[in-house]
Amino acid sequence: MQGIIIATLVVAVIGLIIGIALVAAGKTFHVETDERVDRVRENLPGNNCGACGYAGCDAVADAIVRGEAPVDACPVNSQEAVKKISTVMGVKSVEIVKKVAFVRCAGDCDSTSEKCNYVGINDCRAAALAGISIWECDYGCYGFGSCVSVCDYDAIHVKNGVAIVDKEKCMGCGKCAAACPRKLIELIPEGKKVAVRCSNHDRGPDVKKVCSAGCIGCKVCMKQCEHEAIQVEGNLAHIDYEKCVGCEKCAEKCVAKIITEL
Amino acid sequence: MTSLLMIVVTTALINNVVLSQFLGICSFLGVSKRIKTSASLGGAVIFVITLSSAVASLLYDFVLVPLNLTYLKTIVFILVIAALVQVVEMFLKKSSPAIYKALGIYLPLITTNCAVLGVALTNVQDGYNFIESVLAGFGTAVGFTIAIILLAGIRERIDEKAVPAPFRGAPIVLLCAALMAIAFMGFSGLAV
Numbered sequence: 299m300q301g302i303i304i305a306t307l308v309v310a311v312i313g314l315i316i317g318i319a320l321v322a323a324g325k326t327f328h329v330e331t332d333e334r335v336d337r338v339r340e341n342l343p344g345n346n347c348g349a350c351g352y353a354g355c356d357a358v359a360d361a362i363v364r365g366e367a368p369v370d371a372c373p374v375n376s377q378e379a380v381k382k383i384s385t386v387m388g389v390k391s392v393e394i395v396k397k398v399a400f401v402r403c404a405g406d407c408d409s410t411s412e413k414c415n416y417v418g419i420n421d422c423r424a425a426a427l428a429g430i431s432i433w434e435c436d437y438g439c440y441g442f443g444s445c446v447s448v449c450d451y452d453a454i455h456v457k458n459g460v461a462i463v464d465k466e467k468c469m470g471c472g473k474c475a476a477a478c479p480r481k482l483i484e485l486i487p488e489g490k491k492v493a494v495r496c497s498n499h500d501r502g503p504d505v506k507k508v509c510s511a512g513c514i515g516c517k518v519c520m521k522q523c524e525h526e527a528i529q530v531e532g533n534l535a536h537i538d539y540e541k542c543v544g545c546e547k548c549a550e551k552c553v554a555k556i557i558t559e560l
Numbered sequence: 561m562t563s564l565l566m567i568v569v570t571t572a573l574i575n576n577v578v579l580s581q582f583l584g585i586c587s588f589l590g591v592s593k594r595i596k597t598s599a600s601l602g603g604a605v606i607f608v609i610t611l612s613s614a615v616a617s618l619l620y621d622f623v624l625v626p627l628n629l630t631y632l633k634t635i636v637f638i639l640v641i642a643a644l645v646q647v648v649e650m651f652l653k654k655s656s657p658a659i660y661k662a663l664g665i666y667l668p669l670i671t672t673n674c675a676v677l678g679v680a681l682t683n684v685q686d687g688y689n690f691i692e693s694v695l696a697g698f699g700t701a702v703g704f705t706i707a708i709i710l711l712a713g714i715r716e717r718i719d720e721k722a723v724p725a726p727f728r729g730a731p732i733v734l735l736c737a738a739l740m741a742i743a744f745m746g747f748s749g750l751a752v
Contacts, residue, residue, distance in 0.1 A: 304627065305629055308623070308636075309636065312623075312636055312640075316643040319643065320646055323646075323650050326654075327650040327655075329654055418722075419720055419722070
């Protein structure tokens with residue numbers, strides 16, 4: 299019985315001494331911080347994805363407070379959180395438009411075929427550095443998933459040889475767009491209905507030869523659009539999202555079926 | 561003097577904490593993707609293990625042994641190590657923000673590194689005195705650093721190679737660690 303009491307006492311006393319020492323150390327080594335940093339930090343997502351260009355959420359909170367970064371420096375933050383940060387910083391809130399990534403290529407294993415047998419590093423950027431085009435189409439998705447490896451939200455995956463964004467999970471940070479060596483990924487304002495799923499700038503017949511799911515530049519969509527939101531430049535349809543109202547007429551009439559719903 | 565040197569060599573190479581005692585495997589596998597980060601972790605581990613074996617040894621010799629409470633060593637050492645890491649973190653934050661930033665998340669991570677507790681317990685088991693404990697702690701931590709930097713070097717090279725699909729990720733890392741452990745068995749020839 300006595301042994302138990304002594305043992306408990308010894309551990310308790312050691313714990314107490316350590317506790318007091320920690321409190322003392324906490325006081326002695328206390329570092330003054332701007333309390334606004336903590337309050338800004340609370341309104342950041344906390345994934346430390348790095349899409350803002352800073353080392354993490356703590357670093358960008360610091361930069362916002364020091365005035366080096368704007369209140370909407372975090373590209374994945376919600377409107378509500380930006381408002382709160384603006385209140386903390388005492389500046390007017392800014393409107394933010396949430397964006398989702400979109401892969402402008404539909405050239406999966408069924409629509410196009412392999413031109414060569416690539417055995418190098420399994421990474422799109424490495425293949426692009428070597429100047430190799432694996433698929434018949436020289437513009438399309440490599441399918442090695444460099445975008446997948448940089449995504450912090452598990453929102454992009456390679457299916458049947460082409461990357462596809464899960465728009466429910468996508469936060470619009472844009473890291474995949476930066477990683478894609480062929481610049482196939484575009485950030486589209488959330489809520490827009492249609493997008494062009496091709497990036498091939500070749501003439502129609504040449505596109506047909508290499509991929510069955512490519513834009514042939516026929517301009518049918520351009521004629522259909524009542525809001526002049528679609529332009530065909532360099533044999534490729536391009537949607538101006540400032541003008542697009544989402545009537546989906548272009549998607550209905552698209553000959554190659556490459557203007558699709560997001 | 562020779563025996564002291566022998567303690568360092570033994571703990572660092574012959575009885576390498578990771579590769580022959582299998583302690584601290586979690587951080588060994590988790591933080592060995594890049595040489596730079598594993599070197600930071602190694603630095604933090606050397607710092608903490610050396611300090612904690614010193615404190616643990618003092619506490620054991622001057623508190624637990626006189627009170628006949630040596631069976632409490634595990635719980636007391638855990639307390640001491642956790643507190644020590646906290647104090648070290650606060651101290652670094654105040655006195656040298658540069659080192660604090662460089663070590664970053666790795667410093668608090670060490671609290672849960674079983675190698676730290678393992679060293680403290682092994683020291684008292686082997687009946688080391690204060691100086692021997694500090695050296696054993698230092699040697700062990702150096703051994704850990706050597707192992708993790710070597711593995712990080714191997715992993716950086718593996719990343720550039722076409723590894724067969726079933727072996728990608730964790731399996732190939734575990735295989736590498738196993739081969740390293742076999743290679744480190746060669747050091748057993750140094751033992752006297």
